[in-house]
Amino acid sequence: MSSKKLYYNSAYVTEWQTDIHQMLERxxxxxxxxxxxxxxxxxxxQPCDVGYINGIPVLDVISEEDEVLHKLTRLPNESKVACQIDWNRRFDHMQQHSGQHxxxxxxxxxxxxxxxxxHLGTDYATIDVQLPELTLNQLVSIENEANKQIYLNSSIVSYFITQEEVAHLKLVKQPKVTDHIRIVEIKGLEHNACGGTHVSSTGEIGMIKLLKAEKQKGNTRIYFLCGYRALKEFNENQRILGTLSSKFNTGKDxxxxxxxxxxxxxxxxxxEIVALKERNNAYAAQELLSxxxxxxxxxxxxxxxxxxxxSLAVKLASESNTPVLLATVVENKVILANNSNTSLSCGAFFKEYVGTYNGKGxxxxxxxxxxxxxxxxxxxFYEFTIGQVNENLRAEI
Incomplete structure (x- = not known):
């Protein structure tokens, strides 16, 4: 005998008592x-619900062959248990899923x-629609119409029908199951074969806010938020706008x-900074060359x-016949440059010795x-290089 699924009758059941039908250790x-x-x-x-069974956290809920399995941190000691749904998570999923319909x-x-x-994610939800693209004006029209339907506060109901009754409904997509088919209906708008949890009227969706749209394998993916998620996004945007207004000492417009x-x-x-740096490098190069x-x-x-x-090393190397070694304290970096008039290979020298000093380059x-x-x-490494390069230069003279 399979479990009785209370969420099919009402998505608003959050606490109940029942018996454990079976315990599994996997x-x-x-x-x-x-x-x-x-x-x-x-x-x-739609993601699963979480909550507690006899105070034990429910980590995951999966469906296997029409059975609902609840993953727990440990098995209960009693066969009769008190169950509690995380209502904030449940209602969030109801708002997003009904908003998607x-x-x-x-x-x-x-x-x-x-x-x-x-897809109903943690931060946002998405739908992929069969259109290569949607313009900004089209997205605005979609958002306005969706919110208009919310304000109409149409009822959302669910019920089961037979395979024969499916033919009498205008469904966008045919159900995958052939019996015990659950329909979620937004009165006056649509019928959809769906097993998810939904609010009881469009008004409970709160609002729908489209975030963006992008191309996805020949379709268009629309990112959106509903209800409290949309309110949270609005509040965050207001906070950012307020901070910017304060920093620039101006109104948001x-x-x-x-x-x-x-x-x-x-x-x-x-x-101006680039010009000043070039002039500074020219002075520094002249001083070092002299x-x-x-x-x-x-x-x-x-x-x-x-x-x-x-920049300075390249300039010095091009105007002298000797190698150039420069270092910067602020970044712990060393550069060696050469105009190819000596046998010194800068890259080979670094490759051979830089690792000895825990350097990379x-x-x-x-x-x-x-x-x-x-x-x-x-x-x-800078001082070591001075000694090695000067010794090589003396050997070449």
């Missing part, structure tokens, strides 16, 4: 089958876009203009970025770079 955990259950198992794109009906009626799949103005200012500042005596050009900088070091014959976990290791 490799992946403990399961019980109840004489009566309101715990909805995974199915139809309504949204799918609106997509069908407005644009003949038939829903081919539904002017935020976009202020951000665009700020972006233009930043672009201009970046142009102090060079034909040996390795080497210098440590406190706050230059790796990009700045690369490499490069080509004419330039190589390495990063270190600490400045002490970077500086030790």
């Amino acid at each position: 490799e992946d955990g403990y399961y019980v089958i109840l004489k009566e259950t309101a715990f909805y198992p995974h199915g139809g794109g 309504l949204l799918s009906a609106v997509c069908r009626d407005l644009y003949q876009a038939i829903t081919v799949s539904f 002017e935020i976009i203009d202020r951000i665009e103005k700020w972006e233009n200012e930043q672009k201009q500042l970046q142009v 102090s060079s005596d034909g040996k390795l050009i080497a210098s440590v900088f406190e706050d230059k970025t790796l990009k700045d070091l690369q 490499g490069g080509s014959d004419i330039i190589a770079q390495a990063g270190f976990q600490t400045w002490e290791e970077a500086f030790a």
Whole structure:
């Protein structure tokens, strides 16, 4: 005898008492089958319910051959148990699933876009509809019509019919089962073969907010939120808008203009910074070149970025006949550059020695770079390189 499924009669049952029909101990955990259950198992794109059986947490609910199995952290000691559904999770799923039925009906009626799949995730829900794309105006029309149907507060009912009775209903998709067929009906709008939990009227959906649409294997995937999820999203957006308004000292209607103005200012500042860095590099290069005596050009900088070091090293190497070794304290990086007038291969040198100092890096014959976990290791490698390269230069003279 299979369990009596209370969620088919009413999705609003949250507490009840019943008997355990069977206890199971499997490799992946403990399961019980109840004489009566309101715990909805995974199915139809809807996640399962969770809650408690005699105070023991219900971890998962699955369906096997028309039986509902409840996975528990341990088996109960009693055969008669008190059960409790996590109502917040249940009602959230009811709002999203009923919202999906309504949204799918609106997509069908407005644009003949038939829903081919539904997914109810933790953060958002999606439907895939049989249209290659939907324009922004079409999405606005869908959202407006869906919310209009919510305000009409049409009743949502469910009932079972036979295979013969299916032929008299206008179903978008034929049911997979041939008997005990459950229909969820939004009065005046649609009939759908569905085993999920739903609210009792469209008004309980609260609202439907479309987030975005994207192409998905020839179809269009619509991301949406219903009810409390939509309210939570609205509140979060208001918080972000409030923070931006405060930072830019302006009303929300002017935020976009202020951000665009700020972006233009930043672009201009970046142009000026690049020009100043190039001028600074030119001065630094001139100073280092003038102090060079034909040996390795080497210098440590406190706050230059790796990009700045690369630019300076390339400039120095192109204007001298000796290798260039530069290091930056702020990033623990070392760069070695060469203009190919010596036999030194920067990349080969780094590959051979950088690991000894817990560094990682490499490069080509004419330039190589390495990063270190600490400045002490970077500086030790820097000093070692000075000694090795100068010794090689003396050997070539």
